[in-house]
Structure formats: C-alpha cells, structure tokens
Amino acid sequence: MEPCSLACLGAVLGSIVLAAGTEARWATFSQPGWQSGQKPGEDTQISVILALRQRNLAFLEERAQRVSDPSSPEYGQYLSHSEVSALAGPSEEAVMVVKDFLDGASGGHYRFSKAHDFAIFYCSITCTERLFSTTLLLQHGPQSPPVSRIRAATPISLPISVSSVLDGISLNAPILMPRRPKPFVLTPFLYPASGRLAPRIDPLLVAGDGFLMLRFVAYCANGEVNRDRLEQGVCSSSGERPTRIVSFEILVVQEPSVQKVVSMPAVPLVLGQRAGNCGQQVGCVEFNATLGSILNYMTTRVVIRAFFNDGSVTDFSNPTEVRPVWPLPYTTPDFLSRHYNMPLNMPVQHPRNAISVAEFLGQYYNPADLETFFRVMGIQSWPQTAQPWTLGPDVPQTGSVLGGEAQLDLQYIMAMAANVSTWFWSVPGKELATTQEPFLQWLFEVADHNETTAPLVHSVSYIDDEESVPVWFQRRVDVEFMKLALRGVSVLVASGDDGASGYRIRHGNTQFCNRARPGFPASSPWVTSVGGTQLSNVASPVCGYTSDSMVVNCREEGEVACSSDRGGLITTGGGFSNTFPMPWYQREAVGKYLRQADSPLPAAEDPWQFNRSGRAYPDISAVANNYLIWMGDGLESTAGTSASTPLIAAMVAHWNELRLQRGEPQLGFLNPLLYTLAKAHPDAFNDVIIGDNRCGISECCERGFGAARGWDATTGIGSPKFDKVTELLRLRVPSAGVASLSSCMAATPRPAPWPVWMGAVILAGVTTMGCAFVVKTRRRGNAGTHALHKGLLERT
Numbered sequence: 183m184e185p186c187s188l189a190c191l192g193a194v195l196g197s198i199v200l201a202a203g204t205e206a207r208w209a210t211f212s213q214p215g216w217q218s219g220q221k222p223g224e225d226t227q228i229s230v231i232l233a234l235r236q237r238n239l240a241f242l243e244e245r246a247q248r249v250s251d252p253s254s255p256e257y258g259q260y261l262s263h264s265e266v267s268a269l270a271g272p273s274e275e276a277v278m279v280v281k282d283f284l285d286g287a288s289g290g291h292y293r294f295s296k297a298h299d300f301a302i303f304y305c306s307i308t309c310t311e312r313l314f315s316t317t318l319l320l321q322h323g324p325q326s327p328p329v330s331r332i333r334a335a336t337p338i339s340l341p342i343s344v345s346s347v348l349d350g351i352s353l354n355a356p357i358l359m360p361r362r363p364k365p366f367v368l369t370p371f372l373y374p375a376s377g378r379l380a381p382r383i384d385p386l387l388v389a390g391d392g393f394l395m396l397r398f399v400a401y402c403a404n405g406e407v408n409r410d411r412l413e414q415g416v417c418s419s420s421g422e423r424p425t426r427i428v429s430f431e432i433l434v435v436q437e438p439s440v441q442k443v444v445s446m447p448a449v450p451l452v453l454g455q456r457a458g459n460c461g462q463q464v465g466c467v468e469f470n471a472t473l474g475s476i477l478n479y480m481t482t483r484v485v486i487r488a489f490f491n492d493g494s495v496t497d498f499s500n501p502t503e504v505r506p507v508w509p510l511p512y513t514t515p516d517f518l519s520r521h522y523n524m525p526l527n528m529p530v531q532h533p534r535n536a537i538s539v540a541e542f543l544g545q546y547y548n549p550a551d552l553e554t555f556f557r558v559m560g561i562q563s564w565p566q567t568a569q570p571w572t573l574g575p576d577v578p579q580t581g582s583v584l585g586g587e588a589q590l591d592l593q594y595i596m597a598m599a600a601n602v603s604t605w606f607w608s609v610p611g612k613e614l615a616t617t618q619e620p621f622l623q624w625l626f627e628v629a630d631h632n633e634t635t636a637p638l639v640h641s642v643s644y645i646d647d648e649e650s651v652p653v654w655f656q657r658r659v660d661v662e663f664m665k666l667a668l669r670g671v672s673v674l675v676a677s678g679d680d681g682a683s684g685y686r687i688r689h690g691n692t693q694f695c696n697r698a699r700p701g702f703p704a705s706s707p708w709v710t711s712v713g714g715t716q717l718s719n720v721a722s723p724v725c726g727y728t729s730d731s732m733v734v735n736c737r738e739e740g741e742v743a744c745s746s747d748r749g750g751l752i753t754t755g756g757g758f759s760n761t762f763p764m765p766w767y768q769r770e771a772v773g774k775y776l777r778q779a780d781s782p783l784p785a786a787e788d789p790w791q792f793n794r795s796g797r798a799y800p801d802i803s804a805v806a807n808n809y810l811i812w813m814g815d816g817l818e819s820t821a822g823t824s825a826s827t828p829l830i831a832a833m834v835a836h837w838n839e840l841r842l843q844r845g846e847p848q849l850g851f852l853n854p855l856l857y858t859l860a861k862a863h864p865d866a867f868n869d870v871i872i873g874d875n876r877c878g879i880s881e882c883c884e885r886g887f888g889a890a891r892g893w894d895a896t897t898g899i900g901s902p903k904f905d906k907v908t909e910l911l912r913l914r915v916p917s918a919g920v921a922s923l924s925s926c927m928a929a930t931p932r933p934a935p936w937p938v939w940m941g942a943v944i945l946a947g948v949t950t951m952g953c954a955f956v957v958k959t960r961r962r963g964n965a966g967t968h969a970l971h972k973g974l975l976e977r978t
C-alpha cells in the first residue's frame with residue numbers, strides 16, 4: 183500500500199480502526215520452548231521497537247551487490263551512513279503517521295533512530311496494551327539462568343494506516359539466544375554398591391591432548407564395592423579372610439588399530455582417590471588415573487580389570503559402560519597461529535580498524551580474566567587497546583552470567599588480532615530492565631553509528647531455527663545487514679552448533695530429525711556465515727582405509743567437519759534457507775555441490791527435505807572445538823561456531839589493515855570476494871572433504887549434509903590459509919596499475935575491478951610493488967578521527 187499523503191492522514195486516523203491482527207506479522211508471540219506465564223505488573227515499564235518500512239530496497243540491494251563484488255567497477259565504493267539513510271529511510275508521511283500514533287498513547291515517550299527507520303517507545307504495560315490492542319504476558323523459555331520476556335499473548339491490532347508503514351514491532355519478535363553447550367561439569371556418578379566383580383568406570387571419561395583421565399571403583403571378591411583406601415590395601419576389610427586387590431589393568435582401545443595395556447599397582451603413587459558416590463551410607467572409595475602417551479584423534483574406549491593377591495583376576499569391565507572419547511589437541515592462540523599461518527602479536531595499527539562483538543542477554547566479561555588469558559597464552563597487549571570499549575552494561579546484573587560466550591569472543595578476537603580496537607557491544611543497553619528485544623535493539627544501535635565511529639567487522643554468535651523466527655523479522659534483519667554491506671561493514675555470524683536438523687533435536691528429541699532446519703541469522707544472504715571444523719588425522723578418505731591386508735594411517739592432521747560424534751562437542755550448522763533464495767555469489771559453487779557425487783544429497787523424494795533453491799550456508803569455516811578460555815580461576819575448554827566466528831573476524835581485521843594501510847577501503851561484505859577467491863585460488867583454502875552434520879550437540883539423526891570437494895553445506899568453502907589469502911589480497915592491483923606506473927600513481931584510493939588480477943597474478947605482483955609504495959606515501963593520517971572515535975565511547 184502506498185503511504186498516505188499528509189492530506190489524507192487525518193481522515194485515516196480519524197476513521198475506523200481496522201484490525202491488523204490477521205496478518206502473520208501481527209500474530210500472537212509463539213516460539214518453540216517458550217510458554218506464557220503470569221501477567222507483568224501494570225506499571226512495569228517496557229520498551230517496544232517499531233521497525234518502519236523502508237524505501238528503495240531493490241535499488242539499494244543492487245547497489246550493495248556492486249560495491250561488494252570484486253569484479254564490479256564500483257567495488258569498495260561504499261555509501262555513507264547519511265546516503266543510506268536518505269535512500270532507505272521511510273517517507274516523511276510514514277514518520278508522521280508513527281509519530282501521531284505514538285503521541286496518542288496515554289503516557290510514555292519515544293525516540294526515532296537517526297534515519298527514522300526505527301522508533302523505540304517506552305511506556306507501562308497498561309499503556310502499551312491499550313496502544314497496541316493486545317494482552318501482554320511474561321514468557322518463560324529454556325534459558326539458563328532463567329530470563330523472562332514480555333510478549334503479546336493475543337494478536338496485535340493497529341490502525342491500518344499504521345500497520346501499513348511498519349514492517350513489524352518487537353512485541354511478538356523472537357528471542358534469539360546463544361546456543362553454546364553448557365560447560366563441561368563432572369557430576370559424581372552413582373556406582374552400584376554390589377553385584378559385580380569387574381571394576382566400574384565412570385561413563386564420562388575426560389580426554390585431552392594425548393591423555394585420558396578415568397575414574398572408577400573396585401569390587402571385592404564377595405561382590406561388594408571396595409571401601410578401603412589405597413594405603414590400607416584395596417578390599418582389605420571385605421569379609422573374614424579378605425582377598426586384596428593388588429593391581430588394575432587398563433586396556434585402551436583406539437580405533438582402528440591401536441591397543442595399549444597399562445598395569446597400575448594399587449598404590450597411592452600411581453592412583454588418585456577420594457570418596458565415591460555409591461548410594462547412601464556406602465562409603466566407597468573412587469580411584470582416578472591419568473594415562474599419557476595416548477594418540478590423538480582416534481575413537482577411544484577403555485576397559486579395566488582387577489588382580490587379587492591370590493592370583494585370581496576379574497573379567498574386563500563392559501566396554502559399552504563407558505562413552506567413547508576422542509583425545510584432541512587444545513586450541514590456543516599459539517596453535518591457531520601455527521595452523522593457519524597467522525601472525526601473533528603483530529599489532530594492527532590503523533585507527534579505523536575496529537571490531538565489534540555483539541553480546542545479548544546480560545553476558546558480561548571479566549577484564550582480569552582477559553589479562554590472565556593474555557599472560558597465560560603469551561599474548562602481548564598495548565595500553566590503548568588492552569581492554570575492549572564497552573557499549574552498554576558490563577556489570578554483573580541480576581540474572582546475568584559470567585558469560586562463557588562473551589569471554590570466548592573477546593579472548594580470541596583480541597588475541598588473534600593484536601592491538602585491534604574491540605567494541606564489546608552489549609545489549610540490552612541502558613534500559614536493561616525494560617529492553618525486550620535485544621537483537622532489534624542492537625540493530626537500532628548499529629544503525630545509529632556512522633562511518634566515523636562504526637566498527638568495520640561485527641561478530642555475532644546468536645542463532646535460532648529459521649522456522650521459529652517470523653518471516654517479517656528475518657527479512658527486516660536481512661535488510662539491515664544489506665544496509666551494512668552498502669556501508670562496507672562485514673557481518674560474521676556463527677552457523678550454529680546443532681548440525682543440519684537444528685536446535686530442536688536437543689535432549690533426545692529425534693522426532694525433529696524429520697527434515698533440515700536452517701538457522702537464522704546464519705541463513706541471511708548478507709552475512710558471512712561461519713561454520714566449524716575440528717582436526718583429524720583422517721582428513722581424506724584414504725586415511726581411514728582398512729582391508730584384510732592393509733590399514734592406512736595418515737600422520738598429517740587436517741580439518742574435518744566438526745561433529746559431536748567425532749568428539750567435536752558440537753556439530754557445525756549448515757543447510758539451505760527456506761526464506762531467502764540463493765544469492766548470486768554462490769550459485770555456481772552451490773550448484774556443483776547439488777550435483778556432486780562425493781557425498782550424495784538426499785534425493786528429492788527422500789522424506790528428509792531441504793530447499794535446493796535457498797541461500798546455502800555456511801560460507802567459510804575454521805576450527806571450532808577444544809578452545810581454551812580463562813574463566814574465573816582456571817582454563818576451560820569450549821567448542822562452538824561461536825569460537826570459529828571471532829577467529830575469522832580477527833583474520834578479517836588483519837586483511838582490512840592491509841587495505842586501510844594502502845589507502846584502500848576495507849573489505850566490507852565478504853562473500854562475493856570469498857567465493858571468487860575460492861574459485862580462482864582453491865589452494866588458499868583448506869577444502870574440508872570429510873565429515874557431515876547429521877548430528878547435533880549430542881543426538882544424531884540419520885540424515886544431514888556431507889562434506890565434499892569444493893563448497894559444501896557443512897564447512898562452506900573450507901577454512902582460509904591466512905597467509906595465502908593475505909598474499910592474494912596484497913597482490914591485488916588496481917587495473918590502472920597494470921597499464922603503467924604513472925596511472926598507478928594517479929589511482930584514487932577507490933579500487934578498480936579485480937578480474938585482471940585474478941588471471942594475471944605474476945604481472946600484477948611486479949606492478950603492485952610500485953603501486954603499493956606510491957599509495958603508501960599518499961596515506962593520510964586519521965588521528966583526529968580516532969580521538970573522536972574514542973571520545974564517543976563510554977567505559978563502564
């Protein structure tokens with residue numbers, strides 16, 4: 183509907199109020215896992231974000247394509263904040279309609295974003311219910327610690343003049359949450375008090391880099407659990423004439439072809455001990471052992487038996503009593519630096535080179551932990567950038583957690599991009615108590631920062647199943663990302679940790695294995711979606727080959743799709759959007775995947791459906807598991823595409839640095855460049871060809887997507903070889919430069935098309951030297967900008 187002119191406004195506003203409640207975007211809030219609870223207090227203040235409908239979006243989208251396409255003459259010619267606002271912003275009439283509507287509320291206040299594309303309205307529950315003709319209830323979700331939000335429990339009704347100038351409002355918007363697995367906690371296992379002879383191993387083994395830890399209790403000859411400590415003699419108090427246990431034998435089986443037998447005398451020198459949990463009033467003793475020299479990467483199982491002093495021996499324990507584990511190296515900044523050939527402690531310097539991590543829901547970080555992490559990991563820092571600049575709160579709030587998410591994001595971004603200016607963009611902002619929709623709120627805040635202040639890269643680790651996010655919300659968020667692409671901002675989004683079937687299969691809900699469930703915002707065509715890999719020594723099919731006469735063991739380690747059934751703890755998200763069609767930059771790469779035979783896709787008639795025409799993700803990947811982070815009083819290991827995302831963000835900061843130092847624009851929206859590079863220079867990426875994403879965090883489904891040569895729906899184009907990609911970016915030369923050095927000197931900082939370089943790297947390499955030098959001497963300082971940049975930020 184055309185926005186109404188001013189003349190007709192009064193007429194519409196004065197006329198009958200038409201219910202807009204039948205449209206999906208005005209529907210009652212509903213989201214799997216969330217239930218309505220009680221009524222919030224009438225005087226509770228809440229905020230409502232109104233997303234105004236914008237203009238010229240098709241035109242802007244075309245423009246966004248050109249400024250991010252390396253083969254376009256307009257590549258890198260980003261628009262300013264005010265240019266985007268002027269083009270996309272709603273009409274004055276639309277703004278008037280919303281103003282009049284909000285002025286009609288019985289109380290409250292509101293403000294618009296600079297571009298008038300969002301409004302935020304604050305009022306009491308009663309006032310809000312009346313204005314939006316709905317009923318508000320508290321909603322309780324699967325969040326830990328519990329968070330409740332206020333949402334519309336009946337459809338929203340608005341005058342048609344108002345609903346027609348809005349995309350939607352936050353009262354029924356989805357609640358996006360971090361999807362990280364809970365930290366690994368060793369809960370005491372309840373051992374049977376009697377009825378067996380073989381020792382019992384706690385099913386939860388701990389596996390690390392080349393070692394295993396196990397805990398077990400022993401059973402005596404009479405079938406009772408052992409209550410004696412090692413110094414007393416194991417089983418020395420069992421019965422009249424006790425038979426004591428003198429040693430244990432542990433057999434470690436690592437598939438396919440490694441066995442290791444460890445004999446452990448029952449003495450305090452080799453075993454640890456503490457009180458075990460064998461039921462009430464049974465004071466059993468639990469032993470623990472650490473086994474070293476274990477091979478990494480292999481599926482590892484453990485059994486144990488006991489030797490008595492009369493020469494008798496028990497059976498081995500049942501191998502199925504213990505979950506298999508996969509010993510793996512730990513991921514540290516040093517490891518990542520070696521694995522990806524990324525410089526550590528090489529400071530980025532350009533004052534515009536800033537990165538932001540978005541954190542929602544009261545996640546906060548601890549500055550002391552960050553310092554300790556740097557010290558423990560041998561990372562250098564510089565006073566100006568040693569701590570992030572905080573937007574919004576970073577203080578323990580009621581209901582907030584010392585954020586594993588926030589700590590992970592910050593520790594790795596700041597370690598891998600030394601001296602980068604980091605924004606800790608924490609939402610909800612000042613209005614913690616009332617902010618109901620952190621994601622829209624974040625977009626509102628991001629939209630209000632212009633190019634003098636805005637970070638060039640955003641790292642976002644929040645996701646939900648696309649199907650539980652209303653379509654209007656997805657489209658609006660996608661448009662905001664497109665506007666950021668126009669402005670030359672890179673948005674990196676984690677592809678999710680629940681494989682192809684999504685979050686809902688968690689907790690044994692394998693009925694949701696019935697089809698692919700893409701995740702949002704990973705499925706937005708205007709973000710770079712980052713998947714997860716893990717290291718393996720079976721990174722190509724031949725490595726796992728076994729036959730009657732041969733076992734092929736590979737020594738080299740490589741990346742495979744991260745999956746919980748190979749010890750990855752999470753499974754890389756990936757798939758095809760049901761909302762967004764496949765964008766231009768990936769059609770060729772994804773088309774090949776749809777036709778390949780390495781890992782054939784479920785047939786069209788297979789009941790497990792996925793959308794062949796949808797936006798396919800992830801775009802790129804990196805190692806996502808076994809990250810060591812400093813949490814409070816020690817190191818913890820964690821996994822997630824929320825680890826690989828900040829890592830890629832740090833790489834982008836280095837790449838942006840290279841360009842900014844030469845007076846060139848930053849990389850902006852990355853995907854067209856990434857797919858172009860992967861096609862022209864496949865050797866600049868680690869192509870991941872083993873693994874799949876049919877599992878989730880613990881459950882596995884039958885179907886998922888498989889890794890394959892080239893792009894695939896588990897790891898995208900693979901992980902970047904940082905040094906190779908850097909070299910390609912360094913060799914890039916303005917097409918003018920190829921012609922002659924003088925035209926090179928005259929070249930503006932605006933970049934020229936890239937295809938010349940794509941084909942003629944050697945020629946370009948020679949010419950670039952001159953160009954790079956010339957451009958460098960032309961570089962202008964930006965100190966003033968930087969001061970402004972800092973002055974605007976608040977520290978809490």
Ligand SMILES: *[C@@H]1O[C@H](CO)[C@@H](O)[C@H](O)[C@H]1NC(C)=O
Nearest residue numbers: 395452453454455470471472
């Ligand atoms: C047993 O576990 C404790 C911690 O619970 C640890 O300090 C000790 O080193 C372990 N002992 C062995 C032999 O693994």
Ligand SMILES: *[C@@H]1O[C@H](CO)[C@@H](O)[C@H](O)[C@H]1NC(C)=O
Nearest residue numbers: 529530531532533564601603
């Ligand atoms: C760190 O970055 C700032 C700009 O943010 C720059 O002024 C400073 O020189 C850099 N420090 C080092 C050691 O390169």
Ligand SMILES: *[C@@H]1O[C@H](CO)[C@@H](O)[C@H](O)[C@H]1NC(C)=O
Nearest residue numbers: 263264631632633634635974
């Ligand atoms: C960017 O925003 C800041 C603060 O709002 C303002 O001072 C500055 O003039 C703006 N710059 C441009 C180019 O609009």
Ligand SMILES: *[C@@H]1O[C@H](CO)[C@@H](O)[C@H](O)[C@H]1NC(C)=O
Nearest residue numbers: 760761762763764793795796
């Ligand atoms: C598949 O994706 C397209 C967008 O590319 C969408 O229009 C269509 O509805 C989707 N199909 C299903 C079954 O969801």
